[in-house]
Amino acid sequence: MDPILSMTGIRKEFPGVVALDDVAFRMFPGEVHALMGENGAGKSTLIKVLTGAYHVDAGNISLNGSAVRFAGPLQAQQAGISTVYQEVNLCPNLSVAENIFIGREPRRLGRIHWTAMKNRSAELLRRLDLDIDPGRELGSCSIAVQQLVAIARAVDVSARVLVLDEPTSSLDADEVATLFGVVRTLRDQGMAILFVSHFIEQVFAISDRMTVLRNGKLVGEYRASEITPVDLVRAMIGRELATLDELEPPRRRSGAGQAPVFAATVDLGRKGNIEPFTLDIREGEVVGLAGLLGSGRTELVRLLFGADRADQGSLRLGESTVHLRSPRAAIARGVAFCPENRKADGLVEDLTVRENIVLALQARRGWARPLPRRRQEELARSFIDRLRIRPADPEALVGNLSGGNQQKVLLARWLLTEPRLLILDEPTRGIDIGAKAEIQKLIAELAEDGMAVLFVSAELEEVLRVSHQVAVLRDRAVVDRMPNEGLTPDMVLHTIAKGEAA
Amino acid sequence: MSTPTTSPGTEAASRRGTTPGQRRSRLSPLDPRYLPIAATVAILLAAYVFGVGRYDAFSDGQVLLNILVDNAFLLVVAVGMTFVILTGGIDLSVGSVVALATVMCAVLTEQAGLPAVLVIPIVLATGALLGLGMGSVIHYFEIQPFVVTLAGMFLARGLAYTLSTESISMDDGVFTAIAQTPVPLPGGLHLSISATIAVCVVLVAAYLLHYTRLGRTVYAIGGNKRSAFLMGLPVARTRVTVYTISGFCAALGGVLLTFYTLSGNSLNAVGLELDAIAAVVIGGTVLMGGFGFVLGTVLGVFVLGLIQTLIIFEGTLSSWWTRIAIGVMLLLFILLQRLIVWRAR
Numbered sequence: 052m053d054p055i056l057s058m059t060g061i062r063k064e065f066p067g068v069v070a071l072d073d074v075a076f077r078m079f080p081g082e083v084h085a086l087m088g089e090n091g092a093g094k095s096t097l098i099k100v101l102t103g104a105y106h107v108d109a110g111n112i113s114l115n116g117s118a119v120r121f122a123g124p125l126q127a128q129q130a131g132i133s134t135v136y137q138e139v140n141l142c143p144n145l146s147v148a149e150n151i152f153i154g155r156e157p158r159r160l161g162r163i164h165w166t167a168m169k170n171r172s173a174e175l176l177r178r179l180d181l182d183i184d185p186g187r188e189l190g191s192c193s194i195a196v197q198q199l200v201a202i203a204r205a206v207d208v209s210a211r212v213l214v215l216d217e218p219t220s221s222l223d224a225d226e227v228a229t230l231f232g233v234v235r236t237l238r239d240q241g242m243a244i245l246f247v248s249h250f251i252e253q254v255f256a257i258s259d260r261m262t263v264l265r266n267g268k269l270v271g272e273y274r275a276s277e278i279t280p281v282d283l284v285r286a287m288i289g290r291e292l293a294t295l296d297e298l299e300p301p302r303r304r305s306g307a308g309q310a311p312v313f314a315a316t317v318d319l320g321r322k323g324n325i326e327p328f329t330l331d332i333r334e335g336e337v338v339g340l341a342g343l344l345g346s347g348r349t350e351l352v353r354l355l356f357g358a359d360r361a362d363q364g365s366l367r368l369g370e371s372t373v374h375l376r377s378p379r380a381a382i383a384r385g386v387a388f389c390p391e392n393r394k395a396d397g398l399v400e401d402l403t404v405r406e407n408i409v410l411a412l413q414a415r416r417g418w419a420r421p422l423p424r425r426r427q428e429e430l431a432r433s434f435i436d437r438l439r440i441r442p443a444d445p446e447a448l449v450g451n452l453s454g455g456n457q458q459k460v461l462l463a464r465w466l467l468t469e470p471r472l473l474i475l476d477e478p479t480r481g482i483d484i485g486a487k488a489e490i491q492k493l494i495a496e497l498a499e500d501g502m503a504v505l506f507v508s509a510e511l512e513e514v515l516r517v518s519h520q521v522a523v524l525r526d527r528a529v530v531d532r533m534p535n536e537g538l539t540p541d542m543v544l545h546t547i548a549k550g551e552a553a
Numbered sequence: 554m555s556t557p558t559t560s561p562g563t564e565a566a567s568r569r570g571t572t573p574g575q576r577r578s579r580l581s582p583l584d585p586r587y588l589p590i591a592a593t594v595a596i597l598l599a600a601y602v603f604g605v606g607r608y609d610a611f612s613d614g615q616v617l618l619n620i621l622v623d624n625a626f627l628l629v630v631a632v633g634m635t636f637v638i639l640t641g642g643i644d645l646s647v648g649s650v651v652a653l654a655t656v657m658c659a660v661l662t663e664q665a666g667l668p669a670v671l672v673i674p675i676v677l678a679t680g681a682l683l684g685l686g687m688g689s690v691i692h693y694f695e696i697q698p699f700v701v702t703l704a705g706m707f708l709a710r711g712l713a714y715t716l717s718t719e720s721i722s723m724d725d726g727v728f729t730a731i732a733q734t735p736v737p738l739p740g741g742l743h744l745s746i747s748a749t750i751a752v753c754v755v756l757v758a759a760y761l762l763h764y765t766r767l768g769r770t771v772y773a774i775g776g777n778k779r780s781a782f783l784m785g786l787p788v789a790r791t792r793v794t795v796y797t798i799s800g801f802c803a804a805l806g807g808v809l810l811t812f813y814t815l816s817g818n819s820l821n822a823v824g825l826e827l828d829a830i831a832a833v834v835i836g837g838t839v840l841m842g843g844f845g846f847v848l849g850t851v852l853g854v855f856v857l858g859l860i861q862t863l864i865i866f867e868g869t870l871s872s873w874w875t876r877i878a879i880g881v882m883l884l885l886f887i888l889l890q891r892l893i894v895w896r897a898r
Contacts, residue, residue, distance in 0.1 A: 124782075124783055124785060125785035128785050129785075134783075136783070139780075140777070140779065140780040140783040140784065141777070141780050141784070142772070142773045142776030142777050142780050142781065142784075142843070143776055143777065144772060144775065144776035144777075144843035144844055145769075145772060145773060145776055149769065153769055153770070153773055153784060153786065154766065154770070154784055154785055154786045156766060156769065161765075162760075162764035162765065163763075163764050163765065163766070163769065204784075208785075
């Protein structure tokens with residue numbers, strides 16, 4: 052079978068970086084092809100080249116046997132390549148039907164034929180086995196439905212090559228299953244589908260073929276049936292032994308049991324948000340919070356950071372009992388909080404790494420005592436070294452860094468304020484395995500130095516890897532606290548699911 | 554690893570599509586975003602009933618028609634503004650463009666002696682051209698519409714002053730004829746030609762917005778500009794077009810104002826842009842763009858006109874109370890929009 056799409060010798064440079072170097076990539080009709088690689092490997096750049104958002108510096112793209120060169124997304128679409136991005140690129144204020152057809156509305160006598168548009172969308176959605184009302188406003192649909200609508204649009208625009216850029220990152224398991232159902236339907240109809248995801252399991256569940264990139268270079272193309280997950284990860288991260296070693300459990304000091312308690316809550320709670328809970332975090336101890344989405348993880352953390360006010364119970368930080376009224380008060384008591392949504396709540400993308408790092412420290416000093424530039428640079432450099440931030444340039448814009456490195460910058464900012472309790476809400480979400488391992492290792496080091504850490508993550512394995520103690524949440528209440536000695540994911544899952552068929 | 558096409562997940566999607574909560578919201582009598590426009594209708598009715606109850610002459614149908622006659626130019630300007638605001642933009646230059654248009658009409662007919670059939674197209678083209686220029690600067694140089702149209706506001710007002718600093722009264726035959734010919738309606742009622750033109754503008758605008766790709770692209774851009782671009786919609790062309798439309802409508806509004814006053818004055822229509830914005834917002838169009846109707850704008854203009862009329866009927870109140878009423882209402886409408894956004898979350 053001939054490939055429908057083949058790219059050869061692709062090269063793309065940005066000032067100072069070679070993003071893609073002699074990369075080859077091909078896709079076959081009726082196949083799901085996974086594009087794999089760590090953050091910064093060049094996946095996004097390759098997709099943008101393919102969809103016409105970037106122009107290549109060298110190389111050839113041929114579609115259906117003839118050479119093509121796209122001036123923009125529109126040309127790529129017209130040639131038969133459609134993309135569905137991670138953040139849904141549709142208009143929330145328009146109806147589902149309009150979102151599918153806008154720009155290509157059926158017309159009669161020069162005016163938009165609304166009835167035909169609704170009927171055709173209904174038919175299209177039915178063909179994809181989706182029960183979505185085409186008249187409904189898109190913004191009122193769940194993210195999953197919006198994503199499916201985006202796919203429906205892409206399919207209807209051009210039925211040859213469909214690019215799915217991390218479509219599953221904000222979906223739950225049921226929604227992923229629906230999405231995969233649609234992808235399989237399309238594959239069986241002969242479409243070539245490019246699938247990008249960080250979830251190795253999902254990639255193996257859906258793909259027929261995989262291409263791995265590393266540092267802008269092609270590592271190889273594999274058939275899904277001929278490669279194991281471990282080999283795939285090895286191909287992606289490359290630094291074989293060194294990094295795989297780091298994937299092993301970081302050495303947790305077992306004896307935090309005697310250290311003084313830094314943060315202690317007694318029946319702290321807030322009506323409607325989280326039931327009263329009692330929790331101790333010792334100096335040098337990592338406490339993991341495990342629980343499903345919506346179990347109250349975020350709510351608990353917000354009480355400890357003063358983002359919400361507790362209406363019952365007490366909280367002791369250090370030696371004194373406190374009533375936190377704002378995050379500022381929490382910061383003054385030595386609490387630092389890395390929020391879950393890096394982009395919205397944490398980093399300023401248009402500022403440099405140095406500026407982002409000194410931000411919180413500067414805020415604490417007040418505007419009247421500016422940090423000297425030289426001191427800022429020293430601080431930035433020391434954290435770049437310590438946390439291995441790449442590129443190691445204090446003047447790089449944070450917006451240009453990969454997800455893992457952005458997370459490290461955020462961490463550096465809070466470490467600079469020398470917190471005594473560090474709260475991390477999903478610090479490794481959406482970042483690649485190598486960076487994940489580095490951040491986990493860093494958490495272990497910080498605890499070793501005596502910092503108290505509260506670690507929130509949806510991934511049980513990860514929680515177990517870094518924590519000394521695990522607190523389990525269910526239905527907005529802390530239901531169990533267990534020392535992490537010989538705990539397995541199964542045991543924690545059992546606690547999370549207790550009361551149901553276990 | 555692959556399983557047959559009909560995975561259990563599709564059933565999950567089906568269930569999700571019809572959960573009770575979503576059903577209810579879809580079948581609820583009123584989408585919360587129609588609330589402002591419903592409020593506008595309510596205020597309009599209340600004000601009218603109040604007027605009819607209080608003043609005998611108020612029940613005459615001509616009172617309502619006169620609101621249209623007196624505000625025809627504002628209506629046309631506000632329709633243009635609706636296009637701009639729907640894309641999430643703003644056009645502050647319209648008041649000055651109206652003034653420039655009136656001065657151009659007067660200078661070109663009275664002083665240069667050109668025939669009206671030539672003057673009017675020139676004036677309209679000038680307005681469109683100004684809009685085109687501002688739209689291009691806004692889009693291609695990525696500058697906030699507020700700043701660009703603020704510059705346009707000074708520019709147009711300045712141009713008007715360079716043409717004439719004094720009020721020029723007109724006695725050109727065509728202008729006087731259009732100004733004074735009534736358009737008879739059944740029941741002894743009548744409209745002016747200007748008001749008829751304004752009604753036509755409304756109809757054309759409603760058609761454009763609802764039934765053409767240009768119109769739908771306007772809404773798409775207001776909903777999410779980036780998405781609109783990625784969906785392959787002509788964002789650049791459309792953004793420039795809405796400012797051109799607004800410039801054209803402002804110039805047309807100026808011509809209608811010239812019919813109304815039969816004079817050109819560079820002091821005309823100071824602050825008119827704000828009346829137009831107020832009318833659009835009171836008419837339920839969301840300032841962030843993406844939601845609203847031309848019909849709402851018509852209602853907004855009527856609310857402004859009706860308040861004015863009531864205050865005139867009252868006789869003892871200073872006409873500046875109109876301003877206070879508009880201010881209070883505008884604030885209420887913005888707050889209402891905010892509440893709706895919060896509830897939607």
